[in-house]
Each structure stands twice: as structure tokens, then as C-alpha cells.
Amino acid sequence: MKYIDEYRDKELVKQLIGKISSVTTKEIALMEVCGGHTWAIQKFGIPSLLPKNIRLLSGPGCPVCVTSKKFIDQAVAYSRLHDVIITTYGDLIRVPGSTSSLNVEKSRGSDIRIVYSILDALQIARENQSKKIIFLGIGFETTAPGCAAGILNAVKDNLTNFFVYSSHKIMPPAMSALIDEGVKINGYIAPGHVSVITGSSIYTGIPEKYGIGCVISGFEPTDILQSIYMLVKQFESNNYCVEIQYKRAVKPEGNIKAKEIMNQVFTLRDDWWRGLGTLKNSGLGVHEKYCAFDAEKMMQVDVEETKEEKGCICGEILKGIKTPNQCKLFAKACTTDDPIGACMVSHEGACNAYFRFSK
Amino acid sequence: MDTHILLGHGSGGRSSHNLINDLFIKYFNNPVLMQQTDSALLNISSSNIAFTTDSYVVDPIIFPGGNIGKLAVAGTVNDLAVSGAIPRYLSASFIIEEGFSIKELETIVSSMAEEAKTAGILIVTGDTKVVNKGKCDKLFINTSGIGILDEKHKSISTGDNIKPGDKIIVNGTIADHGMAIMAARNFGNFKTEIKSDCTCLNHLIKEILDANSSVSFMRDATRGGIATVLCEIAENKGLGIEIDESKVPVNENVRGICELLGFDPFYVANEGKILVIVPDEDADRVVSIMQQNVFGKHSAVIGEVVNNHHGKIVLKTLIGGKRIMDMLAGEQLPRIC
Numbered sequence: 083m084k085y086i087d088e089y090r091d092k093e094l095v096k097q098l099i100g101k102i103s104s105v106t107t108k109e110i111a112l113m114e115v116c117g118g119h120t121w122a123i124q125k126f127g128i129p130s131l132l133p134k135n136i137r138l139l140s141g142p143g144c145p146v147c148v149t150s151k152k153f154i155d156q157a158v159a160y161s162r163l164h165d166v167i168i169t170t171y172g173d174l175i176r177v178p179g180s181t182s183s184l185n186v187e188k189s190r191g192s193d194i195r196i197v198y199s200i201l202d203a204l205q206i207a208r209e210n211q212s213k214k215i216i217f218l219g220i221g222f223e224t225t226a227p228g229c230a231a232g233i234l235n236a237v238k239d240n241l242t243n244f245f246v247y248s249s250h251k252i253m254p255p256a257m258s259a260l261i262d263e264g265v266k267i268n269g270y271i272a273p274g275h276v277s278v279i280t281g282s283s284i285y286t287g288i289p290e291k292y293g294i295g296c297v298i299s300g301f302e303p304t305d306i307l308q309s310i311y312m313l314v315k316q317f318e319s320n321n322y323c324v325e326i327q328y329k330r331a332v333k334p335e336g337n338i339k340a341k342e343i344m345n346q347v348f349t350l351r352d353d354w355w356r357g358l359g360t361l362k363n364s365g366l367g368v369h370e371k372y373c374a375f376d377a378e379k380m381m382q383v384d385v386e387e388t389k390e391e392k393g394c395i396c397g398e399i400l401k402g403i404k405t406p407n408q409c410k411l412f413a414k415a416c417t418t419d420d421p422i423g424a425c426m427v428s429h430e431g432a433c434n435a436y437f438r439f440s441k
Numbered sequence: 442m443d444t445h446i447l448l449g450h451g452s453g454g455r456s457s458h459n460l461i462n463d464l465f466i467k468y469f470n471n472p473v474l475m476q477q478t479d480s481a482l483l484n485i486s487s488s489n490i491a492f493t494t495d496s497y498v499v500d501p502i503i504f505p506g507g508n509i510g511k512l513a514v515a516g517t518v519n520d521l522a523v524s525g526a527i528p529r530y531l532s533a534s535f536i537i538e539e540g541f542s543i544k545e546l547e548t549i550v551s552s553m554a555e556e557a558k559t560a561g562i563l564i565v566t567g568d569t570k571v572v573n574k575g576k577c578d579k580l581f582i583n584t585s586g587i588g589i590l591d592e593k594h595k596s597i598s599t600g601d602n603i604k605p606g607d608k609i610i611v612n613g614t615i616a617d618h619g620m621a622i623m624a625a626r627n628f629g630n631f632k633t634e635i636k637s638d639c640t641c642l643n644h645l646i647k648e649i650l651d652a653n654s655s656v657s658f659m660r661d662a663t664r665g666g667i668a669t670v671l672c673e674i675a676e677n678k679g680l681g682i683e684i685d686e687s688k689v690p691v692n693e694n695v696r697g698i699c700e701l702l703g704f705d706p707f708y709v710a711n712e713g714k715i716l717v718i719v720p721d722e723d724a725d726r727v728v729s730i731m732q733q734n735v736f737g738k739h740s741a742v743i744g745e746v747v748n749n750h751h752g753k754i755v756l757k758t759l760i761g762g763k764r765i766m767d768m769l770a771g772e773q774l775p776r777i778c
Contacts, residue, residue, distance in 0.1 A: 083696055092687075095760040125705075127762025198630075198702075303760045418767075439764040 089302030095131070098307040103133050106314045111137045111266060113402050115257060116273035117144030118301050120432055124439035126303045136310065139402035140432035142256050143273060145221040146173045147400060147424045147431045148355045152388045153220075153249045154179035159383040160216050160247065161192040166381075167210060168194040169203035170218040171225075173428040178421060180389040200232030200246075207236070207244040216377050219248040224275040226250040226366055227340035230347035233368070233375045247377035248368055251353055254284045255364035261292045263358075265401050269295035269313035271306065274328045279344070281336025282324050289322035300328035347372055356424060357397030396423040399432050406436040413437060446541040451571030464547060465533075465567060468554035473530070473565040481565035483530060487589045491526035491598075493517060494585035502549065502579055504625040506617075506636030509582055510549035512712060514556040514564075515641045516663065517586040522643035523659040523715055525594025525650065528560060529587055534568040536581040549580070560641035562586070594650065600658040600678055600718070605748035607657050608724035609682070610717040612645065612731055613638070613739040614690045615667055619709035620698055631701070635694055638713035645734040649717065654727050658718040661711070665769060668707035668754075670716055671744075672768040675754050682754040684744035684766065708769045718746065 114120055120140045123129065129138055142148045158179050161168045168184065175184040175194065188194040193213075197203050200217055207215040219229040229246060236244045253276050261267070272285055277298045285296045295316035299309035309327040316322050326332050346369070353365025368376035393411050398404040406412050406425070416422040418437050425431035449456040466474060473481050495516050502509040514531065521528040533553065537546070557564050596602045621637040642661070649656065662670045667689075675682045691699075691706050699706050713736060719727050724742055731737030754766040 083693055083700070086700060090759045092759070092761050124764060125758070126760050127756070127758045127764035128760075130763040131761065303762075438767045 086302070089300070089304045090126075091304065094304050095307060098304060098311060099131050102136070102307065102311045102314055105311070105318055106133055106135060107318060109135045109137070110268045110314060110317050111139055111402075112269045112271055112310060112313055113139040113141045113260075113265075113267045114271040115141035115143040115253065116271075116276065117147070117428065117431065118275065119271055119273070119299065119306065120144065120435050122301050122303065123306060124435040127439070128303060128306060132310070136314070139267060140399070140435070141260060141402055142355060142357060142400040144425070144428050144431045145225070145251070146177055146428035147396070148251065148256070148357065149174070149177065149220055149249050149424065150354045150356060151179055151390065152354070152385070154183065155388055156383065156385045157184060157218055157247060158182045158187055159385045160377065160381065161187045161194055163214075163383065165213055166193070167206060167213050167215045168192065168218065169197045169206055169215060170194065171220065172196045174218055174220060176421065177424050177427045180386055200229055201235075204232055204235055204239070204241070204244060207241050208239070211243060214243050214245060214381070216245045216247050216381070219246045219250050222251055222253050222273070222276050223279045223344070224273075226348060227279055227337070227344045230343045233347050233372050234343065236375055237372070242374075245375055245377035245380055246368055248348070248366060250348065250366035251355065251364055252350075252366065254287075255361045256355060256358060257285070257288060258291075259358055259361050260401055261294070263401060265403060267294060267402060268317050269297070271309050271313065272296050272298040272324075274298060274300050274305075274331065277326070277328070277332045277336065279337050279340045282326055282332065282334045285324045289324060293322055295322045296324045298324070298326045298328050298332050300331065357400035391422050394423040396425050396433075399425055406433040409433070444543055446537050446539060446543060446546065446571055448539050448571050448573070451537070451569055457569065460569065464543075464550055465569070468550045469533070469557070469564040469567075471563045471565065473563055481530065481532070483565065483587070485529070485587070485589065489590035489592060489595065491521050491524045491588040491590045492585070493520040493524075494583065495520060496581060496583045498578070498581050499622065500578060501625050503545070504637055505621050505634075507639035507712070508549050508552055509580060510553035511556045512639050513582040513584045514553050514560065515639050515712060517584040518560045518562060518641045518643050519661045519715070521586050521588035522641075522646040523598065523661050524588070524590065525597035525656070525659070526588030526590040527647070528562045528643050529589060531557065531562055531564045532566045532585045533564050534570075534583040536570050536572060536577050538577045538579050539571055539574045541579055546580070556641060560643055597656050597659050600674055603657045603674065603678060603680060603718055603746055604720075605681070605746050606721045607718050607746040608721055608742045609671075609684070609744040609746070610719065610724065610728055610731065610740055611662075611667060611689065611743050612642070612715055612717070612737040613713075614692045614695065615662070615711055615714055616691060616695050616699065616706035616709035618712040619666070620695045620704075622710070623702070624698070628702075631698065633694055633698060635692070635698070638711055640713040640736055642713060642715055642736055645731060645736050646715070648730055648734055649727055652726070652730050654719060654723050654730070656717060656719055656727075658716075660716055662714050662716055663712060664710050666706070666708040666710060667714070667716060668705075668766055669768055671754050671766070676752055679751045681747040681750040681752070682744060683747050683757065684754060685757045686759050687757075688741055688743045690739045690741055707766065721745075
């Protein structure tokens with residue numbers, strides 16, 4: 083397959099492994115903070131190819147995994163309203179809330195539909211004028227502009243039955259918070275899709291403040307290996323900076339139009355991250371100007387008290403302090419069939435990827 | 442004749458009688474069915490019988506490469522054939538939603554008759570029920586089947602003879618059915634020419650067995666894809682399995698759409714694919730026999746049974762890495778990014 087197979091070339095992979103092996107001399111820990119990277123690293127078996135002194139850690143890059151339980155509880159409460167249709171990306175429906183999940187509510191008769199894009203949700207709103215359509219907005223800078231564009235479309239079409247329940251978050255505060263909390267890493271494999279939108283400048287502070295490398299990586303095996311090579315070189319030469327490996331998609335300035343739309347429709351607010359707690363200015367709430375489309379403002383609902391699970395170490399896993407197999411629940415009480423923590427639910431979650439690919 | 446199914450068609454009265462005569466008997470026509478007895482009276486001179494049943498609820502009922510009727514025949518025929526049995530007789534029960542188009546029903550029934558004829562089996566008994574609108578989704582079909590099993594093939598379905606060194610063969614490209622259904626549902630809003638691989642494989646299987654091949658195991662890889670079948674064998678038998686991703690045939694367009702939507706073809710359903718496990722020394726011969734059949738043209742050895750990591754499957758990835766391949770939890774869901 084053109085534009086895919088070239089990046090999965092076995093010979094190229096071998097050469098890259100050779101290059102990495104020739105420059106690496108010390109123990110090094112690198113963290114990926116994008117669920118897509120976690121997934122690709124495990125799917126292609128990259129850890130099995132790397133020299134033993136290179137350790138890859140999965141950070142809080144899976145949007146589903148960092149979403150708070152309270153968000154799920156509130157989405158569950160919305161789904162129980164008789165005149166509501168919930169539209170959501172597929173990953174979210176299996177995430178356990180305090181006592182239920184969207185999947186369970188669906189089986190009990192709630193109208194919950196998986197969509198690929200907010201545009202599908204808008205279409206459902208146009209076709210179901212007597213219902214209120216709530217789109218569950220999750221994800222980082224990657225999905226937030228699309229969600230913002232959806233709201234602008236709803237304005238244009240004068241839709242009065244379309245709402246967004248936003249849990250959108252932005253990446254840089256979490257990347258800083260991890261190191262502030264003492265997570266020991268020597269470099270970030272920075273998120274490719276997020277950077278397509280934001281550009282590379284959002285990471286500038288990381289090498290400056292923390293003295294670690296930051297390479298924006300693509301998602302194919304050769305992309306990831308080249309990024310690891312670049313990070314190892316930075317580490318070995320003690321010369322840290324932000325580099326773009328994923329040059330075919332990421333420009334230093336990012337996607338200016340997408341950023342404008344995102345800034346127009348959303349406003350920064352403090353947000354709660356699973357495992358990291360509340361991080362200042364890390365979430366995106368719907369701007370007051372567009373409050374007619376903000377589910378939180380327009381639709382009051384009773385939400386059950388949030389109950390946190392006991393024994394789940396999602397937080398430490400998301401911080402890269404522990405690996406999934408160090409959790410007492412892993413592969414015993416918490417499995418992909420019956421997940422306890424969100425990290426076990428999404429394909430991009432660290433526990434899920436570990437469970438499926440290297441249990 | 443009515444144009445749509447009414448509740449009366451399932452009442453057992455005149456309309457039922459007419460529907461049976463004008464449609465089911467017309468197409469399934471054979472001496473056993475024509476006796477119109479309460480039970481089909483069969484003459485089977487074998488002490489080993491394979492017996493299976495399956496229900497079909499696919500949505501949409503007509504899809505590129507087949508329909509629910511063809512699927513209902515092929516699915517049950519294949520379940521018998523992979524057990525090493527020669528499929529002989531099928532039952533067919535229809536649960537029909539009130540208001541369903543009789544013309545569409547005829548299309549489905551005629552393709553069942555056609556598939557049965559190709560497979561060389563007889564549909565000898567059946568039932569029709571009509572339920573109120575909304576109580577089922579257009580049409581559900583159940584088929585049960587009986588096949589004759591040769592004593593020497595009894596271990597094929599149990600897998601008791603699988604041993605380290607055995608080779609694992611698939612009879613062609615995987616994931617076609619599942620992705621054809623996704624496309625037919627307009628999932629992801631894409632247009633494609635992918636067709637379901639839905640077909641009866643009993644002739645292909647007979648050719649393998651008639652060549653005196655010592656088959657250790659056979660199974661059709663339907664729901665859950667080839668990964669699920671392999672995981673079941675590995676877990677149930679405590680066997681280690683190694684699969685080479687680069688050897689597994691996948692159509693380019695299927696691969697493309699799987700990439701786009703975030704699906705893993707190893708877990709996507711097939712309706713015309715079998716996994717055959719044979720001793721190493723027989724592998725090349727079996728592959729070349731299979732390749733001569735139209736439904737085995739792209740047969741290939743994709744892996745082997747090994748004497749380590751018992752109970753687990755290790756996948757050699759396209760880039761030469763290694764990882765575990767596990768069973769799928771719940772449905773395959775599209776990834777967010």
C-alpha cells in the first residue's frame with residue numbers, strides 16, 4: 083500500500099535499529115504522550131527490537147484514559163434523558179463510570195450512537211429535530227478544532243437541538259506536570275497529530291526548563307524509530323531541543339486556521355486529569371459566546387456521586403512511574419473484557435496495549 | 442400473490458400453505474422435502490454423524506458478494522465440512538418481520554437453493570414464523586445441518602493431533618466479509634468494491650481430505666477473525682503458535698480501509714476462510730492442492746505450532762518485531778485518532 087508500506091520497510095527498520103544501537107551508550111527512558119504512538123509501538127513490536135538500555139514509557143496521551151469518571155457519570159446521566167441522543171467516538175462507550183457505562187445504558191435502551199466525526203452528529207441533529215443531540219467532545223488539540231468547526235456549523239444552520247459536552251484538553255500542561263511531579267524521563271516522543279494543529283512552539287519550554295529532548299514523531303514504525311534515534315542523539319550529546327521528525331505533516335507554525343477556530347469557540351479552563359489531578363488552564367470549555375451549544379450550560383441533570391475505583395494505579399501508569407504489569411489488578415480483576423481503569427478500555431490505553439500485545 | 446409478508450403467512454393456514462408451496466418447495470425442491478412429513482425422513486448409513494446449528498441475523502440482509510440466505514447455507518455447510526464431515530442435509534427456519542417484501546424473500550430463498558445445489562446438499566425441512574413489525578429486523582434464518590463423518594477424520598475438529606512443528610494454512614485473503622458488511626452499512630461513509638467471501642468450502646475441504654492429507658485441525662474463521670480461532674486453539678490446547686504477519690494474505694483495499702478505520706484484519710469476520718493445520722511434511726502438498734480450487738487460489742502457510750510460549754500466539758510483525766496476539770474484547774471499535 084503506497085505511503086504506508088514504505089514506512090514499514092523491514093530493511094529500513096533494521097538500518098534504523100543499527101543506527102540507534104551505534105549511538106546509544108547509557109540507560110535512557112523516553113515517554114510517548116500520544117495514544118496513537120502507544121498503539122503503534124505495541125502493534126509493531128518495537129520494544130522487542132530496541133537495545134535493552136532504551137525504555138519506552140506510555141504517558142497520558144490517550145484521551146479516553148485521562149477523562150474523568152465524573153465526565154462519564156454525567157454523560158450516563160444525559161443518556162438517561164428520554165429526549166436525548168448521545169453521539170460519541172467509539173472508544174468512550176466502554177469506559178466505566180461510577181456505577182454504569184454508556185455501553186450498559188445503550189443496552190438498557192438509551193439512544194447512544196458511535197460517530198466518526200462531529201459532522202455525523204450534526205446530521206443526526208438535523209434528522210431528529212424533536213431530540214436533543216449531545217456530542218461528547220473528547221481529545222486534545224487533534225480533535226478540538228473539529229469539534230469547534232462543528233459548533234460553528236451548528237450556528238450557521240441555526241440548529242437549536244445540538245450540544246457539545248466538552249472534555250477537550252490540551253497537551254503542554256500535562257507534559258510539564260509530569261516532570262514537575264518527578265517523573266524521570268530523558269525525552270518526549272511528542273504527539274504528531276496534536277502538533278499538526280499546534281506546530282512545534284508549544285514544546286519550546288520543555289528542553290529549556292527541564293533539559294530533556296522533544297521530538298515530534300509520525301506514527302509508522304520508521305517514524306518512531308527515527309524519532310528514538312534523534313532523542314538518543316540529543317541525550318548522548320547533552321544537547322536538547324525541539325525537533326520535528328514528522329516533517330511531512332507538521333509545520334513549525336501548525337495549522338493556523340484550525341488554531342483560530344479552536345480559540346474562537348473554546349476557552350481555557352482548569353481541568354481534572356485522571357492520574358494527574360487538576361491542572362491549571364489545561365481544559366477547553368465552550369466559550370460563553372457559544373453557550374447555546376454547551377450541554378453543561380443548557381442541560382441540567384442530576385449526576386450520581388463519583389466513586390473512584392480502589393487499587394487501580396492508572397495514575398502512576400499514566401505518569402510512567404509504573405508499568406501496567408506492576409498493577410495488582412492487571413490481567414486479574416482488570417482485563418480488556420472487564421476493564422476497571424480507563425487505560426484498559428481504549429486501544430490506545432497503556433494497559434490495553436500491554437494486555438493485548440505483551441501480556 | 443401478496444407482495445409483502447403478512448402475519449397470516451405464519452398462521453399455519455392457507456396463506457402459510459401457499460407461501461411454502463410457491464416459494465420454499467418451489468426452490469428447495471427435492472424428494473425428501475416433497476414427502477411433506479412432519480419430520481424429514483433420512484436414510485443415513487453411518488455411525489458417525491456431525492450435527493450443527495447456527496442462526497443468521499446479518500444486517501444488511503443483502504450485501505456485496507452474498508445475502509443472508511447464501512450465508513445461512515454456507516455457514517452451516519462449512520461448520521460441518523471443517524469437522525471433516527461430508528455435509529448432506531440442512532434444515533432452514535425463517536423468522537420474518539411483518540411487511541417484509543416477498544420479492545426480496547424470493548431472492549434470498551433462490552440464492553439458498555443455488556448455494557445448496559453447488560454444495561451438493563439438500564434442504565429437507567424447515568419452518569416459517571412471522572412476527573409483528575419491529576419484533577425482528579426484516580429476516581432471521583436458522584439452519585441446522587447433518588453430515589457424515591469418516592472415523593479417521595474424528596480428530597480434525599478436536600485438534601487432539603496438533604503438535605509442534607505443524608504448519609498453519611489459510612485459504613486466501615482475510616477480513617473481506619467483515620469489511621464488505623461495514624461498507625454496506627455505510628460505516629465511515631466510504632465507497633468500495635470489496636465483496637464478502639461468503640461461500641461453501643466443502644468441495645475444497647473434500648479435495649484436501651481425499652488426497653490422504655493428515656490434517657491435524659480445521660476451523661472456519663468467522664466472527665472474531667483468524668486471531669480468535671488461533672487464540673482458542675492456543676489456549677484450549679496449551680499450544681504455542683507463531684504467525685508471520687507478512688505471510689497473511691489481505692486484499693489491498695481491505696487493508697486500506699482497515700488502516701483508515703483502525704481495524705485489525707486479524708479480528709475481522711470471514712465467511713469463506715478456513716485455517717488448516719497440517720504436519721510440516723504435508724504442508725507444501727496441501728497448499729498446492731488448495732491453490733487448485735477457486736476458493737483456495739491464494740492459500741498460504743502463515744505460521745506454525747511451536748514448542749514454547751505455550752497457550753500464547755506470538756506475531757512476527759511486518760517490520761520483524763514480535764508481539765502477543767490476544768483475543769478481542771467486546772466489539773472492535775473505531776479509534777479516535
